[in-house]
Amino acid sequence: MSDKETQNTKPEDDNSKESLTNRRRRKRREQNDQSQQGGDDGENELIEKLVAVNRVTKVVKGGKRMGFATLVVVGDRKGRVGYGSGKAREVPDAIKKATESAKRRMKRIPLREGRTIHHDVKGVFGAGRVVLRTAPAGTGVIAGGPMRAVFEALGIQDVVAKSVGSSNPHNMVKATFAALESMTSPRHVASRRGKKVGDILGKKPGDNQKAEAA
Numbered sequence: 090m091s092d093k094e095t096q097n098t099k100p101e102d103d104n105s106k107e108s109l110t111n112r113r114r115r116k117r118r119e120q121n122d123q124s125q126q127g128g129d130d131g132e133n134e135l136i137e138k139l140v141a142v143n144r145v146t147k148v149v150k151g152g153k154r155m156g157f158a159t160l161v162v163v164g165d166r167k168g169r170v171g172y173g174s175g176k177a178r179e180v181p182d183a184i185k186k187a188t189e190s191a192k193r194r195m196k197r198i199p200l201r202e203g204r205t206i207h208h209d210v211k212g213v214f215g216a217g218r219v220v221l222r223t224a225p226a227g228t229g230v231i232a233g234g235p236m237r238a239v240f241e242a243l244g245i246q247d248v249v250a251k252s253v254g255s256s257n258p259h260n261m262v263k264a265t266f267a268a269l270e271s272m273t274s275p276r277h278v279a280s281r282r283g284k285k286v287g288d289i290l291g292k293k294p295g296d297n298q299k300a301e302a303a
Contacts, residue, residue, distance in 0.1 A: 137188055138162040138238035140172075141258040142180060154178075160235075160258055161187035163195065164242025168203070170269075171195035172239070172262050196266075199274035202226075204246040212268025217260025221268050222249040235261040243269070 141160040146153050157180045164170035171194040175186025201207045201223070209222045219236060224247040230240050232250035235258045240248055252261055 134165050135163050135192070136166065136242055137191075138164075138242050139184060140235045140238050140262060142183075145176060157183045159183040159187045160262065161191050162235075162238045162242045162262065163188060163191040164239075164244065166242065166244035168200050168244060169195050169197055170239060170243040170266075172266065174259070196270065198243055198269045199272065199276075200243075200245065201274070203244065205248055206245065206269070206272055207274050208272065210268045210272050212264040212266070212271065213254075214263035214267050215260050216255035217257065217264035218252070218254030219261065219264045219268055220251050220253060221265070223247075224249050234258065236265050238262075239265050239269075 139159065139161055143158045145156050145158045147156060148154075156176055156178050158174060158176045159180065160172065160174050161184060162170065162172045171191040173187045173190025173192070173194060175183045175188075175190060177183040177186060199207060204226065206221055206223050209220070212219045212221070224231070226247055228247040228249065230237055230245065230248055230250075232240060232248065233252075236250045236252065239262060240250070250265070252264075254260070254264070
């Protein structure tokens with residue numbers, strides 16, 4: 090009887106193990122599906138700007154291999170923006186790689202009233218040099234080429250920008266990001282100094298709420 094009982098219990102143990110592994114796999118699939126759905130909802134709000142497409146050549150043992158290099162800027166028009174580059178044999182594949190890289194490198198940039206930068210700032214990257222100036226409401230985006238793509242993806246509505254260095258799109262975009270990242274908001278300065286926003290801006294006590302809202 091003992092031998093029969095042991096023989097009968099073995100298949101049951103195997104079945105229980107299989108059912109447990111199946112449940113775990115099913116749970117992982119459900120979690121992956123939920124995460125993908127959540128990511129799709131966030132990605133639908135992003136806009137993509139193709140800044141540059143270049144033809145590149147790679148020398149291999151059998152000869153030259155032709156390909157494409159792309160530069161893409163991605164943003165949500167609400168203060169988050171990123172850039173990325175990608176290389177592939179075909180343009181769509183290169184754009185896809187650059188877009189994925191840009192989404193991974195997105196950063197939060199503080200904006201004044203959600204439409205312009207807080208103060209004038211300069212940015213340098215390699216031979217690229219840019220100057221960004223704050224502008225009153227209604228001015229629009231006065232910038233060209235790669236810088237305009239960054240501002241539109243970021244959500245800036247009023248700004249005056251000029252490139253005074255290299256016209257290479259990669260240098261211009263990276264210099265623009267360097268300028269935006271070096272910018273500080275009154276709220277950040279106030280928290281760093283342990284003061285109120287109104288004290289930093291030199292406004293009256295009654296204007297603190299307006300300043301903090303900006």
